[in-house]
Amino acid sequence: MxxxxxxxxxxxxxxxxxxxxxxxxxxxxxxxxxxxxxxxxxxxxxxxxxxxxxxxxxxxxxxxxxxxxxxxxxxDPQTHHHHMVCTSCGTTIEIEPPDEAWFTSVARTHGFDVHSHTLEVFGICSACRSASSAR
The missing domain is CATH 1.10.10.10 (Winged helix-like DNA-binding domain superfamily/Winged helix DNA-binding domain)
Known part of the structure; x- marks a missing residue:
């Protein structure tokens, strides 16, 4: 880009x-x-x-x-990256996708050419899960 x-x-x-x-x-x-x-x-x-x-x-x-x-x-603005985000507290970590080739393979299977992609994973972090269990 x-x-x-x-x-x-x-x-x-x-x-x-x-x-x-x-x-x-x-x-x-x-x-x-x-x-x-x-x-x-x-x-x-x-x-x-x-x-x-x-x-x-x-x-x-x-x-x-x-x-x-x-x-x-x-x-790190120089590298393409993806995120895992806690939907409770907003804690965010950068994660590696399954494999960049996976995006291309899935796209090709469905007749697409990949120009870009975004991957975010949402869930509850361990701290929020522990706080929730302690109540």
Whole structure:
């Protein structure tokens, strides 16, 4: 994927810094709320625009969940990666897919050419599972 050159702005830096301070994935709305709570005068549309620019430049990950799109600063923007996400606390780890060749094989079986792929696995982490059992 080719990076897009974007102009660096104070608002973009604020979004990037806030995203980097998050432990896991966060919605644009929640990130906007936190920026506003910290005194930033940034609009929600600007937050979305900056997050999408970070994703396009491979500086952030975006995943789709039933609740909507979530974002996280990339740990290593140079490598393609996949995620396992706890649906209770949001803890996220990067995982290796079964085999990149698997995507191509399945696509070929169904007459597709693969241009890109995304793989997210959702579940409950051991800490949340333990906390749930202790109640």
């Amino acid at each position: 080719t990076s897009t050159r974007t102009r660096r702005t104070a608002q973009g830096a604020a979004v990037r810094t806030a995203l980097e301070s998050m432990a896991g994935f966060i919605s644009a709305q929640e990130l906007h709320r936190r920026l506003s709570d910290d005194g930033s005068k940034i609009g929600i549309a600007t937050v979305y625009r900056q997050l999408n620019a970070l994703v396009e430049n491979q500086e952030a990950d975006a995943i789709s969940t039933p609740e909507g799109q979530l974002y996280r600063a990339c740990e």
